Amino acid sequence: MFARIKKEIILLLGIGFAAAVIFGPLWWRPVSPCVLGDFAARSQAQIPQALKDVYFDAQQIQFGFGSAAIGHWQGLGDAVISSGVAWVRNTNMQSPKYYTVVNNRYFQSNALLYFPRERAPDSRWQVAQTTSLPQLWDALTQKYANGVLFAGYVQLKPLQLMAIARPPIDNHGILKNAPYYYTHPLESFRDVWVYVVGVTPGSAATDRSDRSWLAAMFSSGSGRHARNQGLMYGLLLKSAPSDLQAPPKREQVINVGQLVADSTIVAGELKLYSIMRAGSCDSSIRVN
Secondary structure: OHHHHHHHHHHHHHHHHHHHHHHOOHHHOOOEOEEEEOHHHHHOOOOOHHHOOOOEEHHHEEEEEEEEEOOOHHHOEEEEEEOOEEEEEOOOOOOOOOOOEEEEOEEEEEEEEEEEOOOOOOEEEEOOOOEEHHHHHHHHHHHOOOOEEEEEEEEEOOEEEEOOOOOOOOOOOOOOOHHHHOOOOOEEEOOEEEEEEEEEOOOOOOOOHHHHHHHHHHOOOOOOOOOOOOEEEEEEEOOOOOOOOOOOOHHHEEEEEEEOOOOEEEEEEEEEEEOOEOEOOHHHOEOO
16 A cells, blocks of 8 residues: 555656646756857857866767867867767868867857757657658658757768858958858768757747847858758768767768758657756866
8 A cells, every 4th residue: 555655656757847848847857968168150250258278078979060270260160069979061262171170179159059969869850761851850840840850871862062151250250251252162062961959940930038048059050041941051971871870980970060951861860858958057068
């Protein structure tokens, strides 16, 4: 009798806690995912004063994307982080590695969206039939009203990739000055594998006070964003990965950039992480 009552009490407490998390005030809900820096500042090509001399450790990050610099802010460019390594399209025009991919464990950033290490996905999406990126956005938007982050390998036919070619650090807003930042033509590929990370805003409004980071993220790109469309960045690979569950190897990666919506997914798998309440949790990845 006592054991049965004890089980019922535990069950009720569990249900009560879950309800509090789901329906309670925002500060009660767990942070998921982490937002580093300020996407509004990034869209205005600014570096927050508090981050100018701060370095971060990619080894504490499972995956993420945004802007990052390796070595110097003059190289700040589009970035993807995967399993402890930051990959950046270098925008330093004085560097011999200008507009190619550079990587390192340590990096600087003015805006990054990421998930910490060892957090299991909420679900997975596997390619059952050829799917265009707009079709993927629609499917994820319908299933995840509050938005969803994703990461994984996909095979694309074709792929078009673009990236910022100048460092957004001089207070010239990216959206208003897109021709200044996107000086290189789209890179086109007929059949390639890409490790992708991205986000869809969901059907929930992005102009809510707790969604300012999301609204700023979608206004900081090339101006191509449409209703219900997501953002997807990727690491272009030399060949198909041998293990869809393993992170990309350094020797596999050719380049990094933002995927354009004309691409079609023909194979692969994505791990999905629902957005609950994004927030700052960068103290665990700060180096100084």
